[in-house]
Amino acid sequence: MRRTTPLALAAAALLLAGCGSQEDTGSSGKASEPPSPARSTAGCASHVELKAADHGRAVCVSKGGEVRLTLDGTKARPWKPVTASGTGLKAINAGFVLLPGDATAAYQAVAAGTVKLASSRPLCAEPTAPGQVSCEGIEEWTVTVRVG
Template sequence: MRRTTPIAFAAAALLLAGCGSQSGGDNGNGTGSGSGDNGKVSPSASAPSSGSGCVTHVELTAADNGRTVCLAKGGELRLTLDGTKSRPWKPVAASGTALKAINAGFVLQPGDASAAYQAVAAGKTELTSSRPLCAEPTAPGQVSCKGIEEWKVTVTVP
């Protein structure tokens, strides 16, 4: 009978520990929420990428607040901010000329904000929205707050 050494067990444990681990904040589908250096959303195997290293399609959510996205010219960006009737997101505003608004489809839930853009020119565009931090009181004597939750993503088109 052959003896198994503790080194073999340690090596097997290290190999198994590395399997399935993932760094960064990717949400598992390779779009949105992925983080690399400086919070940039980086392309992955399931997010189509152009030769420039920028993505050609990205879907963003509220979790992507503060991110920078590199979108290839001609690429599409879609975003959905899930809100509620008592804490609705304002419509998404775009400042800059790198993106052109396209049909985002239907928003089915009150309080949600949805938008879609196509990268049309080199440059930088900031997408922003906001919503109340707290729901408005529904009866006298309830606590209220004046806080605002802000959302911003910067999109660069090379």
């Protein structure tokens, strides 16, 4: 008969605790933000930082606040420039030096409204030699920003 030590039980408990956790799917409406962002009275963030992992999320930024985003790509799988459709945000200088394939953008929240930010990139790198595998798939990225 095999004995289970307290150390083994503790390790198993830690592993199981991690299995039950899930990634935030955006149900709170907030994107990745600095640890203690300043908040407006409406509950919107004054500064929002977006990454590729924020795809599909909806965020709220207070009027006068900023939205900044960085999509890390590669030379073989580059992100297209970010587009903004809607009202409420004004493009400002992102202030970043881009690496080949990256896309960055920055916006100031100037008026109440809703804006859809979008970009895309190839799912696969283009083949560099005959006979290599390639695909025609596109990876989409979108985030909805509400200015409150």
